[in-house]
Amino acid sequence: MVLEACGVEKWFYRGKGSSNRFFAVRMADLKLEPGRVTGLTGRSGSGKTTLMNMLAGLLTPDGGRVLLDEKDLYAQDDPSLSALRNRHFGMIPQGGELFPHLTVMENILLPRGILKSKKESGRQEEEYAKELMERMDILPLSSVPAGELSGGERRRVCIARALAGKPEFIFADEPTSDLDDGNTRMTLTILRQAADSGAAVMIVTHDSEVAEYADTMLRMDGGIIRGTD
Ligand SMILES: Nc1ncnc2c1ncn2[C@@H]1O[C@H](COP(=O)(O)OP(=O)(O)O)[C@@H](O)[C@H]1O
Numbered sequence: 001m002v003l004e005a006c007g008v009e010k011w012f013y014r015g016k017g018s019s020n021r022f023f024a025v026r027m028a029d030l031k032l033e034p035g036r037v038t039g040l041t042g043r044s045g046s047g048k049t050t051l052m053n054m055l056a057g058l059l060t061p062d063g064g065r066v067l068l069d070e071k072d073l074y075a076q077d078d079p080s081l082s083a084l085r086n087r088h089f090g091m092i093p094q095g096g097e098l099f100p101h102l103t104v105m106e107n108i109l110l111p112r113g114i115l116k117s118k119k120e121s122g123r124q125e126e127e128y129a130k131e132l133m134e135r136m137d138i139l140p141l142s143s144v145p146a147g148e149l150s151g152g153e154r155r156r157v158c159i160a161r162a163l164a165g166k167p168e169f170i171f172a173d174e175p176t177s178d179l180d181d182g183n184t185r186m187t188l189t190i191l192r193q194a195a196d197s198g199a200a201v202m203i204v205t206h207d208s209e210v211a212e213y214a215d216t217m218l219r220m221d222g223g224i225i226r227g228t229d
């Protein structure tokens with residue numbers, strides 16, 4: 001599957017009146033393909049999260065189109081779009097929100113609908129989730145409520161949750177922002193390996209280290225993609 005942004009735009013209003021319209025993202029063209037890691041850097045407020053959310057099916061563009069295998073992502077109704085997202089997209093959001101009263105394992109499995117699944121496919125996904133947790137050193141935290149975790153631990157749970165369903169597209173919004181060097185490398189390695197197994201990966205980041213793991217590096221400035229860094 002290929003996901004493409006064609007002249008995608010998003011604007012917001014600041015203050016009163018339509019004259020205060022400003023573009024958070026302007027005329028963005030971008031292609032995400034299987035096997036490739038795309039890194040997106042840029043200053044805070046340059047439009048990275050807004051662009052990623054539009055690609056991830058979470059925010060309707062005001063202009064242009066997002067095409068999944070040449071079909072307009074936003075032409076379908078909300079339930080179809082959610083089903084598609086659930087099936088093909090994995091999201092590591094900037095905030096890293098989890099359900100605080102649910103355990104780590106519940107947080108990871110619940111969105112996949114495979115908690116206590118008796119189906120073979122569900123059990124396989126659970127095994128894969130455990131393998132990811134083991135690699136990210138959060139398996140011992142399986143039954144700990146997510147609300148008791150540190151920022152870095154929460155972040156790793158979000159990553160395991162996003163990858164557990166082996167999605168075709170992975171969107172990671174500053175996935176290493178609260179991780180130490182070791183966990184940063186481990187996270188970037190896991191994202192690289194997901195791409196090597198066929199996923200299309202997009203990483204928004206301040207971390208220059210990402211360049212070593214990416215096939216393409218793009219920079220955003222004032223809502224505009226300025227091309228390769
Ligand atoms: N829902 C919103 N309403 C108004 N302004 C927004 C909204 N979301 C983002 N913005 C503005 O759009 C610009 C780009 O934001 P964002 O995409 O979050 O940047 P980045 O992720 O690069 O830091 C910022 O100026 C931000 O304040």
Ligand SMILES: [Mg+2]
Binds near residue numbers: 048049050094173
């Ligand atoms: Mg952001």
